[in-house]
Amino acid sequence: MEFVVIGLNHETAPLEMRERLAFQESKIEEALCQSRSLASLKENMILSTCNRVEICAAALETERASVDLKDFLSQYHHIPLKDFEKNLYVFSGEEAVRHVFRVASSLDSMVKGEPQILGQIKDAYGTAAKSKACGLLLNKLLHRAFHVAKRVRTETRIGNSAVSVSFVAVELAKKIFGTLERKTVLLIGAGEMCELAARHLVSGGAEKVLVTNRTHERAVALAQEFKGEPIPFDDISQGLRRADIVISSTGSPHYILTHDQVAKVLRDRKQKPIFFIDIAVPRDIDPSVNDIENAYLYNMDDLQQVVNQNIQDRELEARKAEAIVEEEVTKFVHWYRTLDMTPTIVALRKKFEEIRKKELEKTLSLHPNLSEKEKKSLEALTSAIINKILHEPLTLLKQGQENGAAELYLDTLQTLFGLSEKLPEKLGRENLKEIPESNDLK
């Protein structure tokens, strides 16, 4: 049995194609049932997010399974295969394991290190487990993937820095004010940009929103949305005296806030710091405001620069993460290779054969007068006994490979018969508690 992953993501397919191939959340269980009827698949799971659609499966023959899965995708979504075949990637065996680990660790994400993907995989796995589409192999693979993701998260700093302008603004505000709680935000301009930035700050804990705008009606409207307070445009200074964070985004061709005005306001408010975010182009706030004590001014470029820096940092951390993934892939592949029965069967046969030969030789040396014919029949007799004894265990072993008991059987056999082959390292179930409840697993 091997793992197969087939799918497409933000790098291989345009949004339009990802949309067409996406599975509706409510219909995933149904889709799992349908795909399970494919003879080539033993276990499978469907992951469908806005950036990727993937089917992860365990199959006896990977070649056939990938063909079947492609056809399944095409039929399920009623799209001819040739339309999207070039967007698909197919991984099998070790490659598939690596891919699943990388996706779970958010190394394959559009923004590396973003945390949502792990939750999405957990949900996808939960759904698959609920509809009994997962068996031993996928259970192991996914639990291991969660473990790897956890390692990456704790051992690297891949998810530590903000990589969007809004989050950088929130992070900066926290570095200035400690917390956003009980902070007042002043919006200058009632445009969409202001609104968006303010939403981030409010969800980050900011308490009050003041809005001022050249056309007062729009200020009133936006203020209502935030349960805030409109301020007359001529009275910006009054707003500044009360605000801790100022977001400015007007279409004004010249500066709306000047150095002297801000300096005076700061004196009036006993130097309580103000964080200015100027997202207007051309700028609304005189850059020299940043020189005033206790005033911190960031414009769009400044924020973007921080974002770029953070993205670079993430790339560095991503390299460490890749090394962790590699290590885990090696371990995991080693484990599931040992699930392969062949070496054990060969070893078992060899052991029995050796015993038989040795005992036969002893017997023959005691009876040197036996005829060739008698020798032959002794030979045949002993071989037959061994084959009869081994018949049932070997049949069971082969079945075990399919019903998930393989590990147990191998373990027992190797212990009982002292087969010297080294047992694989036990892969822990330490992450079971992170997995959504699924008693049906067993």
Place this chain on the structure above:
Amino acid sequence: MNVFLFKFSTFLYLLGALSYSAYIISLKDYLSKAAMAAVFVGFVSHTLALITRYAEAGHTPVTNLYESLSFFAWMVIGVLLIANLKFKIKVLGALLTPIALILMLFAYALPKEIVPLAPVLKSFWHPFHIVFAFTGNAIFALAFCCGIMYLVQEHQLKSKRIGAITQRLPSLKVLDDLNYQSLTYGFPLLTLGIITGAIWAEYAWGRYWNWDPKETWSLITWLFYAALLHQRLTVGWRGRKAAIMAIIGFLAVLFTFLGVNLLLSGLHTYINWQ
């Protein structure tokens, strides 16, 4: 016994300082925990060192430079432990532990014999004077660290270099609050230290105030902190200005404590320099 415990504490503070530095570089939580543990055990052993020395000497063991430095270091670590309970700022340990360590190493090099207390100094007020003055100084050491961190963090934010340093340092607000709180505790303690000192001087030398260099410098330090507190409360001096003042203030404290003994001579000199 007390000297052995003192050396053991020095060693633990060294371990703590090293683990804190490693923590600052790697940000691995277990390192800060290890550092905290080392510092805590060091503090306990240091406390025992002071107690045994007190038992052996029969008076508060703060009579010469070795003892003063050791006591000061003990206070600094004590303030660190208390601050750690209240504020979860791990960087603080990374700054205060080395300061305590330097004081300990300085003391390490000095003669450690117990000398009998000069009769003139035997007084009910001696321990009070010592405890108030040194607690105040240790708290000012905390304010000093906050001041430095504030200036660095502010510089990073103003120059828009947001990276490893910004990430490791606390927010400006927290640093400024801590600076202010240190002042509100440190200043009254310094005041009490000076008052008890004056009362003691009245008993020992017959005058409340002798204008010896230590007294003069204490007064200068006191006036300096009084000015800072006043500006803070009235004009709203905060942030940068307050941080710079806290740094200069602590330098004045250090000069009063060490510089006066080493460079100037006066009534206090013979207490510490033997």
